[in-house]
Structure formats: structure tokens, C-alpha cells
Amino acid sequence: MREVYVVGIGITSFSRLEYPLSEIAAYPAMQAMKECGLSKIDHLFVANMGASRINQQTALASAVVDTLSLTPAGAEAIENGPASGASAIKTGFMAVASGVHDVVMVTGAERMRAVNNLEATDFVATLSHPLAEYIYGVTLPSLAGMFTRLYMEKYGVTSRHLAMVAVKNHDNAMLNPFAHLHQKITVEAILDSPEAETNNPFVADPLRFFDCCPVSDGGACVILASKEVAQDVAKRNKKPIVRLTGIGQATDTHAVQERENPTDLLAVRGAAQQAFKMAGVKPSDVNVAELHDAFTILEIVESEEVGFFKKGEGHLALEKGLTSLTGQIPINTSGGLKGKGHPVGATGIGQAHEIVTQLRGEARKRQVKNAKIGFTCNFGGFGNNVVCLVFARED
Amino acid sequence: MAIELETILRPVDHPVPPFPPKYMQVASGEMMVVRQIDREEVPELLPHVEPLLHVERDYYDIVSARVYAELLAYYRHRVQDEYVLVAQIDGELAAIVNGRFLNADVGVSYHTLALRRGLRVGAHAFAAKMEYHIDIVKQKEVLIVAESPIGFRRWMIEYQLEKRFEVAHELGGVPSWALTKEIFDKARETLVVGRRPVPEALLKKAQAAILPPSSPPKPPQDLLAATRAMNDPTGTSLMLQRWKQEGKV
Ligand SMILES: CC(C)(COP(=O)(O)OP(=O)(O)OC[C@H]1O[C@@H](n2cnc3c(N)ncnc32)[C@H](O)[C@@H]1OP(=O)(O)O)[C@@H](O)C(=O)NCCC(=O)NCCS
Numbered sequence: 001m002r003e004v005y006v007v008g009i010g011i012t013s014f015s016r017l018e019y020p021l022s023e024i025a026a027y028p029a030m031q032a033m034k035e036c037g038l039s040k041i042d043h044l045f046v047a048n049m050g051a052s053r054i055n056q057q058t059a060l061a062s063a064v065v066d067t068l069s070l071t072p073a074g075a076e077a078i079e080n081g082p083a084s085g086a087s088a089i090k091t092g093f094m095a096v097a098s099g100v101h102d103v104v105m106v107t108g109a110e111r112m113r114a115v116n117n118l119e120a121t122d123f124v125a126t127l128s129h130p131l132a133e134y135i136y137g138v139t140l141p142s143l144a145g146m147f148t149r150l151y152m153e154k155y156g157v158t159s160r161h162l163a164m165v166a167v168k169n170h171d172n173a174m175l176n177p178f179a180h181l182h183q184k185i186t187v188e189a190i191l192d193s194p195e196a197e198t199n200n201p202f203v204a205d206p207l208r209f210f211d212c213c214p215v216s217d218g219g220a221c222v223i224l225a226s227k228e229v230a231q232d233v234a235k236r237n238k239k240p241i242v243r244l245t246g247i248g249q250a251t252d253t254h255a256v257q258e259r260e261n262p263t264d265l266l267a268v269r270g271a272a273q274q275a276f277k278m279a280g281v282k283p284s285d286v287n288v289a290e291l292h293d294a295f296t297i298l299e300i301v302e303s304e305e306v307g308f309f310k311k312g313e314g315h316l317a318l319e320k321g322l323t324s325l326t327g328q329i330p331i332n333t334s335g336g337l338k339g340k341g342h343p344v345g346a347t348g349i350g351q352a353h354e355i356v357t358q359l360r361g362e363a364r365k366r367q368v369k370n371a372k373i374g375f376t377c378n379f380g381g382f383g384n385n386v387v388c389l390v391f392a393r394e395d
Numbered sequence: 396m397a398i399e400l401e402t403i404l405r406p407v408d409h410p411v412p413p414f415p416p417k418y419m420q421v422a423s424g425e426m427m428v429v430r431q432i433d434r435e436e437v438p439e440l441l442p443h444v445e446p447l448l449h450v451e452r453d454y455y456d457i458v459s460a461r462v463y464a465e466l467l468a469y470y471r472h473r474v475q476d477e478y479v480l481v482a483q484i485d486g487e488l489a490a491i492v493n494g495r496f497l498n499a500d501v502g503v504s505y506h507t508l509a510l511r512r513g514l515r516v517g518a519h520a521f522a523a524k525m526e527y528h529i530d531i532v533k534q535k536e537v538l539i540v541a542e543s544p545i546g547f548r549r550w551m552i553e554y555q556l557e558k559r560f561e562v563a564h565e566l567g568g569v570p571s572w573a574l575t576k577e578i579f580d581k582a583r584e585t586l587v588v589g590r591r592p593v594p595e596a597l598l599k600k601a602q603a604a605i606l607p608p609s610s611p612p613k614p615p616q617d618l619l620a621a622t623r624a625m626n627d628p629t630g631t632s633l634m635l636q637r638w639k640q641e642g643k644v
Contacts, residue, residue: 016452189425190422199421200422
């Protein structure tokens with residue numbers, strides 16, 4: 001198996017982007033191509049979840065490859081729910097590692113703001129079990145709400161811990177020009193003040209407004225290449241070389257109710273273990289991580305399942321500041337899904353973009369000092385299809 | 396002659412009690428004051444509304460154009476029984492809401508314009524104007540329309556307003572909805588906040604000057620131009636240029 005490198009990255013700001021979906025995918029791709037100076041791409045993988053449902057567009061990859069004038073390169077779309085982004089990176093990795101291609105572009109885009117919030121919530125809910133969940137009106141916030149309640153009862157997580165995740169990630173997002181939300185919030189104002197219930201209303205008890213990520217449009221791209229190409233690019237652009245050292249993916253039951261212990265996210269655990277094993281590193285070696293905090297509780301639980309902290313102790317680590325920008329293992333330096341935003345199909349690539357930025361030392365005000373190993377967890381479904389990636393800077 | 400004509404053109408407002416100012420903490424931890432302004436303060440608002448005319452998203456362009464006209468009409472006595480409330484954070488303009496008293500029983504909500512996003516300042520300011528109509532002026536109902544989907548969600552859905560499609564709203568032929576006292580009473584606990592009296596220093600700061608909004612809504616980024624300019628080396632730097640101007644990088 002050949003080694004695989006990230007030679008170019010690009011991203012749009014995550015917010016409302018009133019442009020055709022193919023352009024939202026193409027813009028970060030152009031940035032990435034410009035950055036690495038490559039104009040010949042062997043193959044494109046385009047990550048997206050909702051084009052056919054909310055943008056009335058199918059065969060997105062054909063549109064994107066043409067928008068970029070990259071024909072006749074091969075191109076296909078990858079749809080794997082909210083884990084589409086990391087799934088596409090994984091597929092790109094396999095294409096380069098196997099020797100089939102030397103340069104693969106993985107770009108992702110989502111345009112969820114084309115529909116109103118109610119329709120967007122319904123669209124995301126279609127990833128749930130059609131007969132056991134969706135027909136009963138289950139939405140992602142409602143699944144996450146029930147999950148949070150159980151977790152609180154079992155492990156002592158409180159609303160205050162959840163609010164602390166939100167405050168931390170909003171703070172980090174303030175330092176990220178690409179982030180959707182540039183708004184500082186305080187625990188007092190969203191939890192304790194007489195106006196707290198109105199500022200931060202319940203969405204799915206015990207989850208409140210600031211426990212949920214916003215609905216965003218956005219695109220992100222990484223270009224993956226073989227070692228020879230990566231060395232050539234590095235000679236030209238003088239940027240540190242970043243290697244994609246580990247990939248892992250695992251699945252769990254489609255319906256959450258069928259899990260023996262619904263508070264265990266086994267797919268997260270399995271995907272992380274595989275990725276770490278392939279990369280030959282331990283969770284404690286990681287310097288910076290992007291976890292899939294579509295709901296604040298998920299950052300806490302994933303930080304345990306991937307092995308940063310013991311099961312049931314993620315909230316204690318948070319309390320001690322271990323996950324903050326200057327902590328032992330900074331989590332969601334980009335602002336995470338909570339602060340940076342969550343254009344579902346592009347999210348996994350957005351996470352990779354942040355980690356590569358950190359490992360190259362280009363994260364400016366949110367730079368984690370001397371970050372060498374980075375990790376991403378892209379959580380699809382309600383934990384039923386998860387992809388984890390490990391990246392390392394090569395000095 | 397000119398003066399005589401002016402007396403015909405200039406409507407006479409009916410006496411109504413003023414809106415007693417209130418304050419609340421918003422999610423950022425800052426305190427926001429909501430207070431009524433009179434005509435003399437309108438010129439201070441206009442320069443902050445004008446840039447929004449060019450924000451082609453969330454109906455900011457339409458709503459701010461209308462608000463601009465309504466503010467001018469209020470300032471120059473071309474509308475009867477209008478009022479304007481402003482929300483300020485540390486003196487800075489955060490939201491504008493306005494409306495009119497149609498008769499003793501019925502109010503008309505004109506617009507809600509949030510100049511800072513993500514803190515529900517628009518929702519708080521809207522609740523204050525409903526409070527003005529129902530609790531202070533003791534009206535029976537307020538007629539409301541929405542231009543934007545977010546407005547529709549905030550008012551029609553969150554308050555569960557009643558349909559009044561048979562009544563034409565002053566803003567045009569769009570269907571009217573109504574907030575009655577009963578609806579307001581139901582919403583009170585969850586949607587209507589505010590403390591009184593406003594501490595003197597806070598109120599004085601707000602009254603001293605209406606400061607410009609620090610992060611007002613902006614026109615969408617020019618992604619399209621950048622994408623099309625694939626072979627133009629300046630194309631992809633458009634966004635960076637913008638951020639530099641805004642001091643984000
Ligand atoms: C309608 C309006 C008054 C509502 O104001 P508001 O209650 O203060 O609410 P906001 O507009 O700030 O709420 C949306 C913002 O909340 C934030 N938000 C959304 N989801 C969030 C989440 N999960 N966590 C944190 N913040 C979130 C975002 O910043 C979002 O802004 P975006 O749409 O640019 O992404 C305001 O949007 C406005 O002035 N719109 C233009 C004029 C208009 O439509 N007026 C009403 C006519 S009916």
C-alpha cells in the first residue's frame with residue numbers, strides 16, 4: 001500500500017451561500033488546486049448528502065468536474081449521510097494507496113439553506129430508520145435529546161457541561177474566519193440569567209438551542225496524492241508535508257433502540273481504533289482533534305469513545321479545561337460543528353481542512369502549539385456509520 | 396397657504412402611554428436595553444439602516460427599505476400613530492421594531508430588523524412591541540405579516556398566531572395574522588422577557604447616543620465571481636481580501 005499525502009486544501013466560509021451547489025463544491029477545489037499548483041487531477045470524489053432531495057440535483061460529480069473544467073477526469077459522488085465527507089476522503093485514500101491514481105481531489109458541498117429549517121430538519125431525519133424511527137416523527141435533535149438524558153443519568157453529565165462545550169466552541173469559532181457563528185456566548189446568559197430560557201430555549205429536552213449546531217451551507221476540499229507528488233509540491237510551495245496516516249470506519253445498528261447499550265457509541269470506538277492502529281499511534285499521541293459535535297453531548301461522548309478519556313469522564317476533562325485551545329488535547333479548534341457550522345456532506349472534509357491547517361502551523365490565532373498528530377471523527381446517522389482519520393506532519 | 400396645507404397633510408397622533416424601557420441579558424452575557432425613541436432620534440438611525448438595503452439575503456433589503464421609509468415618514472409627520480422602539484447593547488444599535496395604532500383596539504406591526512445575528516435580539520425586540528400594544532396600550536390584537544421565512548418562524552410559528560387572511564394588512568396584499576391578548580398571555584412565560592426599571596447608568600448610556608452596529612448583516616460573499624475566475628490568480632483571493640478589510644485575518 002502506498003503512502004497518501006494531503007497536498008492541497010480549500011474551504012468556503014460555512015454560512016448561507018446563495019450559489020449553485022456545484023459552485024460551492026468547486027470554489028474550495030480551486031483554492032486547493034491553486035495552493036498546490038496542480039492542474040491535472042486524476043479523479044474526483046464529491047461528498048454530498050442532500051442534493052437530490054433539497055436541491056433537486058442528482059449526479060453532482062458530473063456537474064462539479066465540468067464546473068472545474070477538469071473533464072475527462074473520472075468523478076463520482078459519495079453519499080454516506082453526515083459522514084459523507086470523511087467517507088469520500090477514505091475512498092480517495094484507497095484510490096491513491098492502491099496505486100490506481102496519483103492525484104485525487106475530494107471535494108464536498110452542501111446547500112441546506114436552500115430550504116427552510118423545518119424542511120432541513122426533516123431531510124436530515126431521513127437518515128433514521130424508516131419504520132422504527134422516521135415514521136414516528138423522530139428527528140436528530142430528538143434522538144440526541146433522549147441519548148443525552150440517558151447519559152446524564154448514567155454518568156453525571158449536567159446542562160452546565162453541555163453549555164461549557166457550546167461556549168468553548170463558540171469562542172474557537174470567533175478565531176476562525178470560515179466559521180458560521182461569530183458570536184460569543186456565556187454560560188451565565190444561556191443557563192442562569194432570568195432570560196436564559198428565552199435566550200436558550202429547549203429544542204429536545206434536555207438539549208437547548210445552544211446545544212445544537214446551526215444549519216449551514218458550505219464546501220471544503222482536500223487533494224490527496226502519492227509521496228512523489230507530495231514531495232514535488234512541498235519543494236515548490238514550501239509548506240510542511242501532511243500525511244493521512246490512518247483511516248477507520250465502523251457501523252452500528254440502524255435504529256438506536258436496537259443497541260444493547262444505547263449510551264455506547266460502538267461505531268465511534270471501532271472506527272477510532274482502526275484508524276489509530278493503521279497510523280501506529282495512540283489516542284494520547286494526538287495533539288489536536290475535530291470531533292463531530294452536532295450536539296454538544298456528542299463532543300463529550302466521542303472524546304471518551306475515541307480513547308482520549310475514560311468512559312464517563314469526558315465531562316470531567318472538559319471541566320478541567322483539557323479540551324480547550326491551550327489544554328492537553330484541544331478539541332474542535334475550528335469551532336466544531338457547533339460554531340463552525342454543519343453543511344452535512346462537507347463536514348468531514350471541513351474537519352480534515354482544520355487538522356491540516358493546524359499541522360501546517362497555519363491556524364493563526366487558534367494555532368495549537370507544535371501540533372504534529374491530528375484526528376477527526378465524522379459521525380454519520382445517529383452513530384451508525386462513523387469514519388475516523390489520523391493525520392501526521394512529516395518533518 | 397403652505398402652512399395650511401401642511402396642517403392637512405400632517406396627521407395628529409392620538410395620545411398613548413409611552414413604552415417603559417426595559418433591559419435583559421442576551422446570550423453573549425451583555426445587557427440589552429429596549430426603549431422607545433422619539434422623532435428627534437430618527438436621523439441617528441438612518442445611517443445604520445441604509446447599508447442593509449444592499450443586503451440581498453433574508454429579505455434584509457426589502458425590510459430595511461420599508462423601515463427606512465417608515466422612519467422617514469415618522470420623522471417628517473407622514474404617518475399617524477407610529478412608534479419606534481430600539482434595542483441597544485452598550486449603546487450599539489442591535490434591533491429596530493416599529494408599528495402603528497390603527498384604532499383603540501387594533502395595532503399594526505410594521506417591522507423587526509435585527510442588526511446583530513444569533514442573539515435573538517430580533518425576537519426580544521418583537522416581544523417588546525407586542526407588550527407595548529397589548530399590555531401598555533391595552534389593545535385587543537395586533538395584525539402581523541412576515542416577509543422572511545425566519546420572521547415567519549419567529550412570529551407565526553413560535554407565537555402560534557391566528558390567521559386573519561380576510562383582513563388586508565397595511566404593508567400590502569400579503570395575508571395577515573393576528574396576535575391576540577390570549578395568544579400573548581400564552582407566550583408570556585417563554586418568549587417575553589425583560590426587567591424594569593432599567594438601571595440608570597445603563598439607560599443613560601443607551602440614551603446618550605445610538606452607536607453603529609459592530610457586526611451588521613453583510614451582503615453574501617462573492618463566491619460566484621471567484622469560482623468563475625478559475626485561471627485568474629486574483630479570483631480565489633477575493634474572499635481573503637474581504638476578510639482583510641474586515642480585520643478577520
Ligand atoms: C427575523 C429577525 C428579526 C429575527 O431576528 P432574531 O430573533 O434576532 O434571530 P436571528 O436572525 O439572529 O436568528 C438567526 C441566527 O441565529 C444563529 N443561529 C442559528 N442556529 C444557531 C445555533 N444552533 N446555535 C447558535 N446560533 C444559531 C445564526 O447566526 C443565525 O443567523 P444566520 O441565519 O445568518 O445563520 C432577523 O432575522 C431579521 O432582522 N431579518 C431580516 C428582516 C426580517 O426578516 N424581518 C422580519 C420580517 S417578518
